[in-house]
Amino acid sequence: MLIQILGPGCFKCQKLEENARQAASELNLDFHIEKVKDLQQIMAFGVMITPALVVDGVVKVAGKVPGVEDIKKLLVKQ
């Protein structure tokens, strides 16, 4: 599973990455996390608010930092 964190690298981006990593780990998923900081790449996802969480190419959340349990639900929904 490819998990991408879109954003400039601010505190919220870091928190989102941390929560996503914990959620995926607790679910024992085979995953890879990639940070996307380039604005052109971010815009190519149609995202206008960061941070954003992308799972296997699908934007799940933008502009918010869901908690670990909420991210688990998003990952399981795949």
Place this chain on the structure above:
Amino acid sequence: MSPAKQTGCACGGTVTLLIPCSGAADTGEIADRAARKFAKGGCAGMFCLAGVSANLSGFIASAKGADRLLVLDGCNLDCARKTLAEKGITENIIHLRVTDLGFVKGKSPATAERIEAVVAELGKNLTASL
């Protein structure tokens, strides 16, 4: 507009997205042009309703994640508001109609004066919501 201006970081305070219907009628044109002019002021980011219609996840997630959606329809068909509602986006919406300002659909060419009147109305409504 630069990419940095178009994509807002939620760390930087409230995020307002401006969503005009951009319809084919003259009032839709007024909505589109007024929205573009207002967005250039920096108080809201111009947003693409077509991306929501196309079911693109980035657009839908962005609309759901914004603090405020300034939705501008040209007429009472309310295509923009209803398109958002179809995707479950019904909260944090400030909704305006060009025809509510007295402009009659089909009889209101998009003049600078009419566009300016809508820009002013957008500003008034956004300010009132703060």
